[in-house]
Amino acid sequence: MQVFSTPKTIKENSSFTFCPGCDHGVALKLVAMVLDELNLQEQTIAVASSGCSVLLYDFLDVDCIESPHGRACAVATGIKRAHKAQGNNKFVFTYQGDGDFASIGISESLHSALRGENITAICINNTNYGMTGGQMGPTSTLGQITSTSPLGRNKEYHGFPIKTAEHIALCDGASFSARVALYDVKNIINAKNTIKKAFEYQKEGLGFSFVEILSSCPTNWKLSPQDSHKKIEEELSKTYKLGIFKDIKNE
Amino acid sequence: MSEKQLLKGNIAIAKAALNCGCSCYFGYPITPQTEIGEFLSLEMQERNLAYVCAESEIGAINMALGAASTGAKVMTSSSSCAVSLMQEALSYACSDELPIVLVNVMRAGPGQGYIFPSQGDYNQSTIGGGNGDYKIIVLSPSNVQECIELTYKAFYLAQKYRNPVILLADGLLGQMAEPAKLFDNPYPNIDNTSWILNGSNGRKSRSIHSLEPSQLKLNQHIFNLHKKYQAIEQNEVDYEEYLCDDADIIITSFGSLARHSKAVCNHYREKGIKMGLFRPKTLYPFPYKRLNELSKKTKLFIDIEMNLGQMLRDVRLSILSNAQVSFIGKPVGDWLKKEELINAIDNIAKEQYASI
Amino acid sequence: MNKSFIISGSGGQGVISIGQILANIFMLSNKFVSFCPCYGAEMRGGAVNCEINTSDSELLCLQNEKVDFVIALNQASFDKFLSKVKENGTIIVNSSLAKINKTRNDIKYIFAPITQEAIKLGNIKMTNSIALGILSKLIGELSIDNIKKAYERILKNKTELIQKNIEAYLFGFNSI
Numbered sequence: 001m002q003v004f005s006t007p008k009t010i011k012e013n014s015s016f017t018f019c020p021g022c023d024h025g026v027a028l029k030l031v032a033m034v035l036d037e038l039n040l041q042e043q044t045i046a047v048a049s050s051g052c053s054v055l056l057y058d059f060l061d062v063d064c065i066e067s068p069h070g071r072a073c074a075v076a077t078g079i080k081r082a083h084k085a086q087g088n089n090k091f092v093f094t095y096q097g098d099g100d101f102a103s104i105g106i107s108e109s110l111h112s113a114l115r116g117e118n119i120t121a122i123c124i125n126n127t128n129y130g131m132t133g134g135q136m137g138p139t140s141t142l143g144q145i146t147s148t149s150p151l152g153r154n155k156e157y158h159g160f161p162i163k164t165a166e167h168i169a170l171c172d173g174a175s176f177s178a179r180v181a182l183y184d185v186k187n188i189i190n191a192k193n194t195i196k197k198a199f200e201y202q203k204e205g206l207g208f209s210f211v212e213i214l215s216s217c218p219t220n221w222k223l224s225p226q227d228s229h230k231k232i233e234e235e236l237s238k239t240y241k242l243g244i245f246k247d248i249k250n251e
Numbered sequence: 252m253s254e255k256q257l258l259k260g261n262i263a264i265a266k267a268a269l270n271c272g273c274s275c276y277f278g279y280p281i282t283p284q285t286e287i288g289e290f291l292s293l294e295m296q297e298r299n300l301a302y303v304c305a306e307s308e309i310g311a312i313n314m315a316l317g318a319a320s321t322g323a324k325v326m327t328s329s330s331s332c333a334v335s336l337m338q339e340a341l342s343y344a345c346s347d348e349l350p351i352v353l354v355n356v357m358r359a360g361p362g363q364g365y366i367f368p369s370q371g372d373y374n375q376s377t378i379g380g381g382n383g384d385y386k387i388i389v390l391s392p393s394n395v396q397e398c399i400e401l402t403y404k405a406f407y408l409a410q411k412y413r414n415p416v417i418l419l420a421d422g423l424l425g426q427m428a429e430p431a432k433l434f435d436n437p438y439p440n441i442d443n444t445s446w447i448l449n450g451s452n453g454r455k456s457r458s459i460h461s462l463e464p465s466q467l468k469l470n471q472h473i474f475n476l477h478k479k480y481q482a483i484e485q486n487e488v489d490y491e492e493y494l495c496d497d498a499d500i501i502i503t504s505f506g507s508l509a510r511h512s513k514a515v516c517n518h519y520r521e522k523g524i525k526m527g528l529f530r531p532k533t534l535y536p537f538p539y540k541r542l543n544e545l546s547k548k549t550k551l552f553i554d555i556e557m558n559l560g561q562m563l564r565d566v567r568l569s570i571l572s573n574a575q576v577s578f579i580g581k582p583v584g585d586w587l588k589k590e591e592l593i594n595a596i597d598n599i600a601k602e603q604y605a606s607i
Numbered sequence: 608m609n610k611s612f613i614i615s616g617s618g619g620q621g622v623i624s625i626g627q628i629l630a631n632i633f634m635l636s637n638k639f640v641s642f643c644p645c646y647g648a649e650m651r652g653g654a655v656n657c658e659i660n661t662s663d664s665e666l667l668c669l670q671n672e673k674v675d676f677v678i679a680l681n682q683a684s685f686d687k688f689l690s691k692v693k694e695n696g697t698i699i700v701n702s703s704l705a706k707i708n709k710t711r712n713d714i715k716y717i718f719a720p721i722t723q724e725a726i727k728l729g730n731i732k733m734t735n736s737i738a739l740g741i742l743s744k745l746i747g748e749l750s751i752d753n754i755k756k757a758y759e760r761i762l763k764n765k766t767e768l769i770q771k772n773i774e775a776y777l778f779g780f781n782s783i
Contacts, residue, residue, distance in 0.1 A: 043452060063448040063458070065316075065460065068343050074316075078316060081318065084301065255634060
């Protein structure tokens with residue numbers, strides 16, 4: 001029998017404030033588990049962003065700074081480099097939504113990857129702006145109905161969505177770029193291993209590592225948690241293919 | 252202490268920053284301040300310090316925000332229209348209480364304007380373009396020696412009050428050269444070990460954030476910031492007074508333009524007219540109190556700026572109805588020359604005093 | 608002694624360099640001095656100028672309506688800055704690149720074929736130092752030691768170049 005306990009890096013007595021059925025909780029728990037396993041808790045500075053991911057510091061028991069919307073990778077760059085200039089090697093990662101990372105912050109995100117900043121970015125892709133009530137975002141799929149694309153995302157009218165992990169993979173400074181999902185146990189285990197790999201690449205000083213996590217948003221998708229996961233398995237993971245798009249060790 | 256060198260304002264600022272331990276610089280090129288980043292690029296790389304050619308001013312100021320959270324001495328520099336891009340992060344830095352030194356070498360605006368000098372960012376700096384109740388300390392050098400002195404002071408005040416500080420220079424001062432001494436930083440280092448983010452090793456984890464869902468707590472936080480600003484206003488007001496004690500007319504003027512204003516004072520003093528100069532060195536906190544005292548015994552104030560009357564608002568708020576306030580200004584370009592100012596003042600004075 | 612100078616010409620004529628050297632000379636003579644260059648996009652247009660002011664007391668006027676001395680190294684600068692010369696002031700004009708033409712009778716004109724002289728000395732790049740030599744003769748009271756030191760500050764350890772420039776400077780100095 002396996003006994004599950006709360007990871008050390010999750011704050012005691014904290015309760016997630018995410019919507020019921022949202023995958024943020026699972027993703028955060030995986031991040032915490034990996035920080036535990038790699039013994040990183042006490043040398044980590046996490047960068048939270050705007051959106052559903054903003055309350056990171058309420059849950060994770062690590063040093064944490066909140067970044068202006070979209071600027072998490074720039075803030076992380078400053079933290080990592082400032083510590084390096086003082087002779088310290090700290091572990092720095094961002095935890096952002098897809099709107100934060102790939103829309104308002106795409107400049108900061110891409111340039112951090114291009115410069116090969118030795119940081120890790122975790123991007124929760126739930127294909128909409130969740131916190132403000134489900135508006136069309138950069139990752140909303142063609143045909144997706146949101147509060148600002150009530151007739152469905154239309155390529156002629158709204159334009160195309162972005163495949164973030166593939167874009168990051170094109171950056172020479174990126175060491176690792178992958179997309180994972182959390183719709184079943186097998187995928188959750190894979191997601192954890194992938195996050196671990198991304199964190200290890202930073203530890204090894206290989207450059208920018210990136211994990212995009214396809215994540216459910218039952219509230220705004222107006223689906224049950226089960227149907228949300230089914231949607232990810234059957235639809236989203238066809239548009240946003242799961243897998244590793246760049247691995248500097250396999251080149 | 253080194254001997255005098257002929258130093259450009261921009262280079263003086265960069266050298267002073269290095270001299271007082273600035274370990275992080277993030278920037279994006281814009282005339283007329285680009286030499287700061289150019290000079291620091293080699294110097295900082297050779298010292299293994301943090302230097303990033305940022306993708307934008309938004310990137311630069313947010314890198315500064317992150318770096319400041321580690322307790323490092325952090326600087327970014329830019330000019331006018333690009334400082335506009337930094338307003339969001341400055342508001343965050345105030346709420347987060349992060350010490351960042353921002354050098355704004357003012358150029359002409361509004362919009363793209365042009366590269367020639369101006370003092371058009373007085374309002375942007377002292378009032379700010381960011382959201383919420385916040386204040387940024389603003390220092391105004393008038394010569395290259397003061398560029399050095401006030402860069403040291405900017406780093407010190409930023410650390411002392413955990414608040415952004417703007418060093419507000421102008422294109423003329425940034426580009427001009429004059430003899431200056433690169434003396435040692437006179438200020439002590441401030442202990443920051445109680446708040447910096449360096450990993451929770453052996454202590455409780457910390458967070459730095461401006462989001463606060465509790466009304467009560469958010470109000471308390473802003474009241475606390477306000478108390479800090481009151482302390483700044485109490486302790487840090489700085490100004491130069493030149494022949495103000497017996498003056499019938501006082502010119503108010505800031506930055507390098509105040510030197511032309513001083514030349515004007517000398518001109519009138521030689522003619523037996525009692526004129527003085529009042530030059531704020533801190534634009535925030537503004538020396539309201541001292542200017543108010545002076546206004547009780549001086550009949551006429553003439554505010555001179557290279558803009559259309561931005562500091563004028565603070566001058567009027569100091570003087571209230573105690574004395575007359577006139578204004579001479581020009582938005583951008585060549586500084587108002589001594590002769591132009593004398594002509595303008597003769598006209599103002601004629602209206603005020605038949606005897607001149 | 609309060610004196611003001613404008614040095615002007617086209618890009619590549621060493622306008623900024625002799626401006627800085629002149630400012631250094633004044634600094635080394637324990638004078639207050641300011642050096643204000645035109646900058647940025649203006650420079651790419653080909654026209655370059657700088658204004659130098661010196662004073663025995665705190666230097667206050669960084670930019671003046673009119674100045675005591677103008678050096679104009681080409682026709683465009685001659686045209687542009689003639690009106691900036693004070694009454695009884697002096698303009699030094701490079702007659703190799705500007706027409707000899709006296710339209711004001713309240714100032715002193717010095718026309719010298721500076722570019723041709725530089726070519727005769729073996730290096731067209733010495734134009735600026737010859738002009739500075741001429742200017743120095745008119746100002747007087749500058750010590751040759753400080754002039755050498757000023758060149759060393761600007762040209763660092765390029766010994767041969769410093770020597771050549773000082774020769775050109777002295778040529779200019781002795782030419783009037």
